[in-house]
Amino acid sequence: MTFDINENEPTVSITVVGASGDLAKKKIFPALFALYYEDCLPQQFTIYGYARSKMTDADLRNMVSKTLTCRIDKRENCTEKMEQFLKKCFYHSGQYDSPENFAELDQKLKEHEGGRVSNRLFYLSIPPNIFIDSVRCASLSASSGNGWTRVIVEKPFGRDSESSAALTKALKQYLEEDQIFRIDHYLGKELVENLSVLRFSNLIFEPLWSRQYIRNVQLIFSEDFGTEGRGGYFDNYGIIRDIMQNHLLQILALFAMETPVSLDAEDIRNEKVKVLRSMRPLQLENMVVGQYKSHTKGGVTYPAYTDDKTVPDDSLTPTFAAAALFIDNARWDGVPFLMKAGKALHNKRAEIRVQFRHVPGNLYNQNFGTDLDRATNELVIRVQPDEAIYLKINNKVPGLGMRLDRSNLNLHYAARYSKEIPDAYERLLLDAVEGERRLFIRSDELDAAWALFTPLLKELEEKKIIPEYYPYGSRGPVGAHYLAAKYNVRWGDGVDQ
């Protein structure tokens, strides 16, 4: 990646709308700095923070510098690089719904662009209720006159089919489909990116990738903390919208899709949409919801979800959910895809587990006891923490006699790759700058995703389904086990460690 120093080289102006927010401070500015540090950004770039707070450029730089970190493997010149980076950061204070304020921003951007071809990227790091206002103002008053203008939007993309469609419709009043970059930061995770590489560049996996060999697939997400005083936003959405309908479903689609014609964004997204559209909308009986309650352990008391001051006392919002999904196509007919997501559980992890069928007519049956399904092969892709891929195989325990156990064929990233793995936001920001849409969600994908979850979500709310309570820090409600048992599945994450 080399960039010639050229007067005619286009400039890129990145405007972080909502620059004083948490996400901007913790993720976006550090990601931009990392890209800059690694020379991934074009030579000519400017970063603008935009928010309502009154701040000077120096104030912004001060704020940003507190959260910037350098890649641990290349600390040299870090301070110097940081100073250079901060010199390219500016701030403009304005209202999110004011075309005038955005026009002022436009003026400032033009100054920096100095008459070159200018591309502009807006990152909307703001609450959903002001999405449209900002898009309208930015599009009308601060679009690039001679280059591209792209807008990155973060979840939530609505809270059901209708509101999502309304949002899309509103966005499209001001933007073309190819200007909208809907970010799902899970798609920027290293191992999610690697999923397609594993499937499509290795001969040994693809033959196994179907109902003929795969018994079930598990998509597991857990956090070991609760809302911790920030439940206001969450309470309106719940874990299903916050994690399942987007992150886990996206991974599922990537996992299950047919081989795309090419690696082009449109080809991949076409295949993902096909998977989503082949899926049965979720039924209430295929879902278990839970909410954490307080728990005292070792003298420390952990709060219940409803103890959070920003959460109503009678909230029924699920902080845990498990679901069984099915893809009614030739490849996956009858294979349960189980999802599980929860807050305030005993550990923090995200992983994909593929459980294979048992060996038909296994010669070693007598070594396995009565339940053959407990000794099957399993492929585990651990997205976080400690990225790893491992394949559980049955192996002879060395020694005299014939005792079998399950060992792992293991690829532990920390052991194999010394480089630090970049944050998902770095990859996604870079892709947006480069116009690579593979990891962003297209409007029809989003529609299909909502179509699967909306009926269920409505039913949960209308019927006021009471979540099953589980103690803070536990393994979640036992209901998840019963749901799994119904489809002859055993959660794989309970077995390890």
Next chain:
Amino acid sequence: MASQFGYCSSSSTTFTPSSFKNETHLSSRFNIVPRKSHSSTSISLIRLRIRPRKHFQLKSSSGHPLNAVSLQDGTAGVPLAKNDMEPQGKEESLPFSQSENVGPHLSITIVGASGDLAKKKIFPALFALYYEDWLPENFIVFGYARTKMTDEELRNMISRTLTCRIDQRENCEDKMDRFLKRCFYHSGQYDSEEHFAELNRKLQEKEAGKLSNRLFYLSIPPNIFVNVVKCASLRASSTSGWTRVIVEKPFGRDSESSGELTRCLKLYLTEDQIFRIDHYLGKELVENLSVLRFSNLVFEPLWSRNYIRNVQLIFSEDFGTEGRGGYFDNYGIIRDIMQNHLLQILALFAMETPVSLDAEDIRNEKVKVLRSMRPLQLEDVAVGQYKGHSKGGKSYPAYTDDPTVPNNSLTPTFAAAALFINNARWDGVPFLMKAGKALHTKRAEIRVQFRHVPGNLYKRNFGTDLDKATNDLVLRVQPDEAIYLKINNKVPGLGMRLDRSDLNLLYRARYSREIPDAYERLLLDAVEGERRLFIRSDELDAAWALFTPLLKELEQKKIVPELYPYGSRGPVGAHYLAAKHNVRWGDLSGEDS
């Protein structure tokens, strides 16, 4: 014709066919016990082995008063045991475990006890088995050789080579003393029936009238195999239990001599008394090969010409004959390594799923593979011999510098071969073998190279030769036992760069226990009558049939081996042979060291 009688001593011809019949009948009668209960033993054996130490105790708690008595009081057990064994009809109804329960006596005789193999491998293996409580309660070990020695001298000699498993050093001294007390020595000629009769008397003394099984381990040169078998069989067979004989390679040097050896052995032994050892089959990862294939869903669908591009069986040693080339020169690397060790692994690798894990079922499948193979052609083989080499001021000798090797020897110390199995599963898949001495590394491994991904989406990440980025499954038999699967993986970071990483199972990291030596496993199997890892006569015939024409041609045409420097990667001819079949040796690709 003269060579056909090479193995049988002249005295053997004095026996009339009927007299053989009587002898073999006698010995086979006592083989009925393990054989008839065969189907039940194979199951219980596996179960039994899971709980080694409790072996006998468990039985005593199974509620048979008969057994309880025999265990608590050894002498009381004797008559009961006899009663159990003698009436044939009754015996069949007895479950195997119960008859074992009375604790039959086991006598292991190492014929050639003063030899190298006995000292380095057999006695230590027996001690390890004893240490880990795998041997029956009542056992003795007899050394037999021509050297005059006392029991004490034998013990002295053995004690120097005995080692304890590093992970369990406690009571080692103590255990060693107790083991040595069970070791005895008898000096005698290998062809003297009288001397074996003397041995028999000594054995009988120790056995004290108990039901006794006898295992003979022939650790002697092949030219006296048959003499010893004759004497041992006629004079020192067990009269109350089984008699088994373990023989080591070489099993002849071509189809004829091997056939003759088998014929001669069978004059005195029935097939199921003969335990032909191939110590490679006792290696942990070779044992694990079947487990991998048949107990994992993910491998079997890939195990055919549809997905496998080629299979490589690689053996290398980093030293030459080092003054011990006398035996080797008469055989060469093809007979010494390929025709037995590598071919056996190949058969296990390529066989169809057997009906069960029983020895006969597995060996039936192995024979089928061998019989489906094309006999080797001269053009499918590259042979080499190491020459002297100086490196870093140090000079390494040529093969022919070995004083025990003729100066004009053409014996190959290296060979590479391409073999093909003409059956539905493997048609067209090259199985490449490579074996050599005095190479740059010491290793034994099986490498499976898979085909390239058809219509690979990531093609442009791989350059022009798609076959260079295929999946490989590697089973490293030694050193550092490991299984790994090479996969294409994204290099973490921005952008899309792929490389090959390993899904890895390094035994040392996963299993803290020391892996037992192959000889321990094989000796134990012989004691337990588990024949899975031993080579049946028809297997041996089939194996020789593949190699004999080639070996004869090599010798008749006096094919000159390609010379390669001591400590090198072997002759380049191996690469050309591989290239001819579109294969690239996986061990020399530079990715693995």
